[in-house]
Amino acid sequence: MQLSRDQLVQAYRRMATIRAFEERLHEEIAKGEIAGFTHLYCGQEAVAVGVCEHLADDDFIVSTHRGHGHCLAKGVDVKGMMKEIYGRSTGLCKGKGGSMHIADVDKGMLGANGIVGAGAPQAVGAALAAKMDGKGKVAIAFSGDGACNQGTTFEAMNMAVVTKAPCVFVFENNHYSEHTGPDYATATASDIAGRAEAFGMKAWRANGCDFFDSYEAMRELLEHVRGGNGPAAIEFDTERFYGHFEGDPQRYRGDGEIDRLRAERDCLIAFRRKVSEAKLLEAADLDAVDAETASLIEEAVQEARAAPLPTPEMVLEDVYISY
Amino acid sequence: MAQMMMREAILETIRAEMRRDPTIMMLGEDIVGGMGTAGGPEAIGGIWSTSTGLYEEFGPNRIIDTPISESAIIGSAAGAALAGKRPIAELMFADFVGVCMDQIWNQIAKFRYMFGGKSKCPVTIRLVYGAGFNAAPQHSQAVYAMLTSMPGLKVVLPSTPADAKGLLTQAIRDDDPVLFFEHKALYGMKGEVPEGDYQIPFGHARQVRSGEHVTIVTCGMMVGVAERAADQLAQEGIGCDVIDMRTTSPLDEEAILDSVEMTGRVVLVDESPPRCSVASDVAAMIANRAFAALKAPPQMVTAPHSPVPFARELESAYIPSAPKVIDAVRHVLAYR
Numbered sequence: 001m002q003l004s005r006d007q008l009v010q011a012y013r014r015m016a017t018i019r020a021f022e023e024r025l026h027e028e029i030a031k032g033e034i035a036g037f038t039h040l041y042c043g044q045e046a047v048a049v050g051v052c053e054h055l056a057d058d059d060f061i062v063s064t065h066r067g068h069g070h071c072l073a074k075g076v077d078v079k080g081m082m083k084e085i086y087g088r089s090t091g092l093c094k095g096k097g098g099s100m101h102i103a104d105v106d107k108g109m110l111g112a113n114g115i116v117g118a119g120a121p122q123a124v125g126a127a128l129a130a131k132m133d134g135k136g137k138v139a140i141a142f143s144g145d146g147a148c149n150q151g152t153t154f155e156a157m158n159m160a161v162v163t164k165a166p167c168v169f170v171f172e173n174n175h176y177s178e179h180t181g182p183d184y185a186t187a188t189a190s191d192i193a194g195r196a197e198a199f200g201m202k203a204w205r206a207n208g209c210d211f212f213d214s215y216e217a218m219r220e221l222l223e224h225v226r227g228g229n230g231p232a233a234i235e236f237d238t239e240r241f242y243g244h245f246e247g248d249p250q251r252y253r254g255d256g257e258i259d260r261l262r263a264e265r266d267c268l269i270a271f272r273r274k275v276s277e278a279k280l281l282e283a284a285d286l287d288a289v290d291a292e293t294a295s296l297i298e299e300a301v302q303e304a305r306a307a308p309l310p311t312p313e314m315v316l317e318d319v320y321i322s323y
Numbered sequence: 324m325a326q327m328m329m330r331e332a333i334l335e336t337i338r339a340e341m342r343r344d345p346t347i348m349m350l351g352e353d354i355v356g357g358m359g360t361a362g363g364p365e366a367i368g369g370i371w372s373t374s375t376g377l378y379e380e381f382g383p384n385r386i387i388d389t390p391i392s393e394s395a396i397i398g399s400a401a402g403a404a405l406a407g408k409r410p411i412a413e414l415m416f417a418d419f420v421g422v423c424m425d426q427i428w429n430q431i432a433k434f435r436y437m438f439g440g441k442s443k444c445p446v447t448i449r450l451v452y453g454a455g456f457n458a459a460p461q462h463s464q465a466v467y468a469m470l471t472s473m474p475g476l477k478v479v480l481p482s483t484p485a486d487a488k489g490l491l492t493q494a495i496r497d498d499d500p501v502l503f504f505e506h507k508a509l510y511g512m513k514g515e516v517p518e519g520d521y522q523i524p525f526g527h528a529r530q531v532r533s534g535e536h537v538t539i540v541t542c543g544m545m546v547g548v549a550e551r552a553a554d555q556l557a558q559e560g561i562g563c564d565v566i567d568m569r570t571t572s573p574l575d576e577e578a579i580l581d582s583v584e585m586t587g588r589v590v591l592v593d594e595s596p597p598r599c600s601v602a603s604d605v606a607a608m609i610a611n612r613a614f615a616a617l618k619a620p621p622q623m624v625t626a627p628h629s630p631v632p633f634a635r636e637l638e639s640a641y642i643p644s645a646p647k648v649i650d651a652v653r654h655v656l657a658y659r
Contacts, residue, residue, distance in 0.1 A: 060406055084439075093439030101437040110405045111438065115429050121398020122430070128399060129406035132348065132384045139402070152425075155395035162390055318440035320432075320475040320499040321573045 041069030043241035046267035048073035050214025060126040062119035067112030082300035088307035117150025127167035146177030160231035196233030208236025351413030355388035393423035417452035463631035480543035489523030526573035534562025552648035587618035619658035
């Protein structure tokens with residue numbers, strides 16, 4: 001399917017924004033400016049954007065602890081997220097959630113999640129809600145190759161098939177569940193999509209380092225799911241450029257592995273190459289997006305630094321019952 | 324007023340609320356019963372008869388008979404709530420809460436807080452609890468203390484058919500998650516139930532008996548046990564002020580403290596084991612806030628600190644009884 005010039009620019013802008021956001025966090029975390037655990041999405045941008053470019057605000061996504069990319073791809077505010085990660089009271093979640101718990105229900109982003117595998121059942125529920133409304137909306141469960149081994153994921157897949165829920169199980173196989181490879185931890189290491197097929201749903205497989213492959217596979221898949229055929233799954237073969245968390249010494253990586261991945265499996269480089277070979281966009285167009293993205297991230301960081309800190313009396317705010 | 328059993332009050336409340344609000348849906352194992360069998364849908368109609376006829380009236384999009392997958396049941400209720408619906412999820416036995424604890428504890432309980440106050444989570448989780456049926460250690464427990472201890476969760480234990488209606492209506496309409504504990508042995512209890520719209524706000528205890536000598540604080544199935552004890556003691560001229568907490572969170576601390584200020588003596592009756600229980604929590608609150616009024620140390624009548632045993636003789640010994648409550652009342656009266 002041919003994308004319009006505007007669609008191509010928007011897809012690139014989303015991917016470039018995620019990359020710039022995460023690369024900047026990597027720098028700032030190293031300086032000690034940001035507290036807590038942060039899990040970066042660099043390398044996987046083509047998945048989040050290839051999925052979310054097909055979605056509207058009233059389609060739902062449920063994300064993971066590596067969720068910044070999913071949020072940004074779904075249209076969550078860059079500056080609100082940055083303030084949240086900086087722990088500011090004007091952050092998207094008032095500094096209560098931080099990196100692992102960003103949510104924006106108005107955007108159909110039902111939450112990142114610190115518990116591996118907890119999101120898939122929630123996506124089934126959002127899909128059942130969409131089914132009740134009967135407007136062809138869907139819910140996406142983002143899971144990694146770690147979450148594919150959680151029982152909750154199996155329960156969710158089975159229940160989605162049984163209830164014909166318009167739910168999409170997106171498995172991002174970045175070849176590391178925390179610090180462990182799928183050859184050890186996943187009994188069907190080279191085939192997570194096959195697990196979904198075993199539950200009775202149709203599954204796709206795509207290159208998660210190529211926006212066009214991701215986007216096209218999702219187009220087919222969503223046509224199937226929005227057509228009332230129940231759930232479906234897709235496994236993306238993708239790469240994680242950083243560690244499990246920031247500060248991870250990554251002693252499990254092979255010699256030169258990260259350099260090789262950055263040279264051969266970078267979705268932004270692949271995008272540039274494809275659109276210039278096909279003469280769809282000029283390099284200058286993409287350079288302009290990069291420049292705009294860089295200044296947006298710079299503004300976001302400066303505003304986050306300047307934003308007010310939460311005060312101790314805010315600890316009790318927003319608990320369902322306060323004592 | 325109509326006479327009905329608690330199970331009927333619950334079913335009729337769900338039915339009325341579902342008719343009123345099209346965003347309400349219900350999920351649970353065998354709540355339709357018979358799906359995929361020769362008998363067909365509603366061959367069973369829910370093992371507790373609290374969902375009979377709902378599938379026929381509201382259809383499969385709103386009455387969702389699920390596989391035996393508690394994490395998926397509660398997790399999908401959570402997701403549906405975030406997506407704008409008002410789900411009622413049933414845990415066929417409260418003991419199964421362990422299977423789906425992450426979805427309750429790490430997810431539902433924290434959504435509004437983690438998301439900076441910007442999400443609602445109107446989930447009602449109905450948990451069927453309690454001992455008395457020789458159902459053995461994994462189908463008999465009273466697990467409300469654990470959930471009461473989790474910041475934010477609302478925990479409700481109706482003790483009469485009327486309260487079941489008023490509190491369940493409140494639970495379903497509440498924009499926050501509510502854990503609604505239904506005791507197996509109370510399902511068949513008959514009582515007058517107000518007709519029409521009837522809602523009981525949370526955090527308002529019910530005075531079951533009034534008396535000036537000893538305060539008895541209790542909830543759920545134990546309310547009846549305390550009533551029997553109070554009625555027997557009344558014949559001896561001992562007046563018990565029996566307070567049904569109705570909700571262990573929020574807790575009506577004022578109602579309890581007001582009574583203790585008057586009597587100076589308190590017995591806490593709780594179907595759970597004693598450590599980190601609602602009884603011990605309330606006893607600590609009383610000791611902390613009404614110390615000067617106390618004429619005797621608070622006494623707890625609880626289950627022993629053991630799993631719920633199977634055999635009739637053992638289970639009878641396990642469940643707090645009216646004679647044990649009477650002994651405790653005499654004990655606090657005899658102190659000094």
